[in-house]
Amino acid sequence: MSKFENLGLQESLLAAVSDLGFETPSEVQEKAIPILLEDETDLVALAQTGTGKTAAFGFPLIQKIEVASRTTQGLILSPTRELCLQITNEMQLYSKYEKGMNIVAIYGGASITEQAKQIKRGAQIVVATPGRMKDMIRRGIVDITKIDYCILDEADEMLNMGFYEDIKDILSNTPKEKSTWLFSATMPKEVATIAKKFMHSPQEITVGAKNSGASTVQHEYYVVSGRDRYPALKRLADANPGIFSVVFCRTKRDTQKVAEKLIEDGYNAGALHGDLSQNQRDLVMNAFRKKQIQMLVATDVAARGIDVDDITHVINYQLPDEIETYTHRSGRTGRAGKSGISMVIVTRSELRKINAIERKIKQDFLEKKIPSGIEICEIQLYHLANNIKDTKVNEEIDGYLPAINDVLNGIDRDELIKKIVSVEFTRFYNYYSKTRDLNSGDGNRERGGKGERGEMPKDGSVRYFINVGERDGYDWMSLKDFLRDNLGLEKDDLYKVDTKDSFSFFNTDAQFTPLILETFSDFKVDGRFINVEVSKNPGGNRGGGRNGGGRRRDRDRKRSGGRRDRNSSFKGGKSGSKKSKGKRNSGFY
Structure with a gap:
C-alpha cells in the first residue's frame, strides 16, 4: 500500500x-x-x-x-x-x-x-x-x-x-x-x-529549519588568492572525473569569460546568462540536461528554475551578495534524496562571509585544500585504469589481432599496461607535475580552538585510500556511514570523505589508525576484499600502506580460512551512480 x-x-x-x-x-x-x-x-x-x-x-x-x-x-x-x-x-x-x-x-x-x-x-x-x-x-x-x-x-x-x-x-x-x-x-x-x-x-x-540548507548537501570552501580562482576551478574539476556541475559567477562578463576558458582548455562547458537569446538559452539547457555539457557556467538570474536532479557539484566561483542566493545555488545539487557538494572558492578576506552563511543555513563548512598536481594525476590514473577495465570489447577487432600482436611482440604485460596508460597519463603529468600549490596560507577561521568543522585537530590527521567508490553505490554520506558503522566511530571522527568513481579517500585522527588497519586487514563484502591503506600524501595520494593491495589479495587467496571472514552489508546510499553519457569534460576518458 x-x-x-x-x-x-x-x-x-x-x-x-x-x-x-x-x-x-x-x-x-x-x-x-x-x-x-x-x-x-x-x-x-x-x-x-x-x-x-x-x-x-x-x-x-x-x-x-x-x-x-x-x-x-x-x-x-x-x-x-x-x-x-x-x-x-x-x-x-x-x-x-x-x-x-x-x-x-x-x-x-x-x-x-x-x-x-x-x-x-x-x-x-x-x-x-x-x-x-x-x-x-x-x-x-x-x-x-x-x-x-x-x-x-x-x-x-x-x-x-x-x-x-x-x-x-x-x-x-x-x-x-x-x-x-x-x-x-x-x-x-x-x-x-x-x-x-x-x-x-x-x-x-x-520542511527542515527555516532558511536552512538541505541536509543532503556537503558545503566546502577552498582559500586561494584572487588571481588563482580559475586554476583552482580547473583543478577541482580535474579532481572529480565524474563531475556534472553548475558553476556560479556574479556577472554576465565573468560567466562568459570562465565558460570560454573552460572550453579552450578542453572541457565540455557552456554559458548561461541574460545576454543570450531564448533560443540560445534553450540550446544550452537542452545540452546540459543531456549531459553534453558537464560544466554549466551561469549567473544567478539565468540559473533560476534549473531543475536537473543529477547535478553532483555546485561550484561558487564567486560568492553572491545575499545569503539567500547561496541557499538557492546549493539547492541545485543534493536533490531528490541524492547527495551533492557545494564548493566555494574564496580569498582570505572573504572568510567572514563563510561564517555568516553557516549561521544562516545552520550547517558547517568543511575547509579543504585545492588538490596538488600530483594528487590529480593519481586520481586521473585510477579513473583511466577503471575505464579501461570496464570498456566493452568490440569483437570486430578480432580480425586485426594477429597484426597487432606482431607489432606488440616482445613487450611484456607490465610494460604494455604502462604504455597504454601513458598515452593519456603523460599529457596530464606533463601539465601538472611542476605546478605550484594554489592554497592561500592558513584559511582556518576562529572555531573555539578546533580545526575543520570544529571537530578534529589538524595535527595528527591521517589520510586513507579505500577501494570502493560511486559505482559501488557510495557517496560521501553513505561511505561515511559505512565506515562509522564498521569501525564503531562517532560521526565527527571521520572527515574529508571524498568519493571518486571506483575508489575514495577519508581522514581520521592518528589515534584511530591501528583500529582502521586492523579492521580492514581481512575484510570482505559480498566476497570482495575491501582494501584500506594509509596514503603517503596527506592531501589524498594513495600510499603503499602496510602492504600492497595486489600482494595482499594473492596472499589471502592462498589462505585456507585460518582467519575469520568479516562480512558487511555492501550497500551505499545510492542505487548505483549514474555515469555520464557525454564526453568526459576533463582528464582521461
Whole structure:
C-alpha cells in the first residue's frame, strides 16, 4: 500500500501516482497535501528546491478543480520559462486520468498568439511567468477574476528577480476570497510582505529549519588568492572525473569569460546568462540536461528554475551578495534524496562571509585544500585504469589481432599496461607535475580552538585510500556511514570523505589508525576484499600502506580460512551512480 493513499487523494490521481512510480511522499507532500485537500485555506510552505513541491500543490489543485467548467480556476506563478514548462509538464502527467483537464503554460519568448488560442479553448489551470502573465492581463487575453486558487512557486526567487510589482499587480486582479498557496525555499522580508498583504491567516509548514540548507548537501570552501580562482576551478574539476556541475559567477562578463576558458582548455562547458537569446538559452539547457555539457557556467538570474536532479557539484566561483542566493545555488545539487557538494572558492578576506552563511543555513563548512598536481594525476590514473577495465570489447577487432600482436611482440604485460596508460597519463603529468600549490596560507577561521568543522585537530590527521567508490553505490554520506558503522566511530571522527568513481579517500585522527588497519586487514563484502591503506600524501595520494593491495589479495587467496571472514552489508546510499553519457569534460576518458 502506497502512503499516498493515506493523504486523501482520489483514485484517478493515485493511478497517476502509480504510473509515475512514486511510492512514498516527501516530507513537504506529506505535510501539505492533507491540509490543502481538507480545508479552503491559505498556506505558506517553506522547503528547499528539489523536495517535491510541485506534487505538494499540484495534486490538491487538480483534485479541487471542476473539470466540467472551462473557466480558469487555478493560477500558478513561477519565476522562469524553464520552471513554468516543467511545472506544466508535471501537472499534465498528474492529471492524465482527468478527462477534459486543460493546463496551459504562458511564458515569454514564445508566440503570444498561440498561447492566446490555447487560453481561448478553455484552461482550468494556467501556469505563467509574471512578466508574460501581466502582459496578457493587460491585453484582456486572460481572465483571472474568478480563480479559486493562486499558487506562488519559488516565491523568493521571483522576488529576488525583481517581480515584486508584477506579482502585486497580478494578485490585485484576483478575487479576495480565493485560496493562496505560497511555496518558497527561504522567507526573506519581501516574501513575508506578500504573505501579509495578500493572505489571510495562512497555515505554515516548514520542511527542515527555516532558511536552512538541505541536509543532503556537503558545503566546502577552498582559500586561494584572487588571481588563482580559475586554476583552482580547473583543478577541482580535474579532481572529480565524474563531475556534472553548475558553476556560479556574479556577472554576465565573468560567466562568459570562465565558460570560454573552460572550453579552450578542453572541457565540455557552456554559458548561461541574460545576454543570450531564448533560443540560445534553450540550446544550452537542452545540452546540459543531456549531459553534453558537464560544466554549466551561469549567473544567478539565468540559473533560476534549473531543475536537473543529477547535478553532483555546485561550484561558487564567486560568492553572491545575499545569503539567500547561496541557499538557492546549493539547492541545485543534493536533490531528490541524492547527495551533492557545494564548493566555494574564496580569498582570505572573504572568510567572514563563510561564517555568516553557516549561521544562516545552520550547517558547517568543511575547509579543504585545492588538490596538488600530483594528487590529480593519481586520481586521473585510477579513473583511466577503471575505464579501461570496464570498456566493452568490440569483437570486430578480432580480425586485426594477429597484426597487432606482431607489432606488440616482445613487450611484456607490465610494460604494455604502462604504455597504454601513458598515452593519456603523460599529457596530464606533463601539465601538472611542476605546478605550484594554489592554497592561500592558513584559511582556518576562529572555531573555539578546533580545526575543520570544529571537530578534529589538524595535527595528527591521517589520510586513507579505500577501494570502493560511486559505482559501488557510495557517496560521501553513505561511505561515511559505512565506515562509522564498521569501525564503531562517532560521526565527527571521520572527515574529508571524498568519493571518486571506483575508489575514495577519508581522514581520521592518528589515534584511530591501528583500529582502521586492523579492521580492514581481512575484510570482505559480498566476497570482495575491501582494501584500506594509509596514503603517503596527506592531501589524498594513495600510499603503499602496510602492504600492497595486489600482494595482499594473492596472499589471502592462498589462505585456507585460518582467519575469520568479516562480512558487511555492501550497500551505499545510492542505487548505483549514474555515469555520464557525454564526453568526459576533463582528464582521461
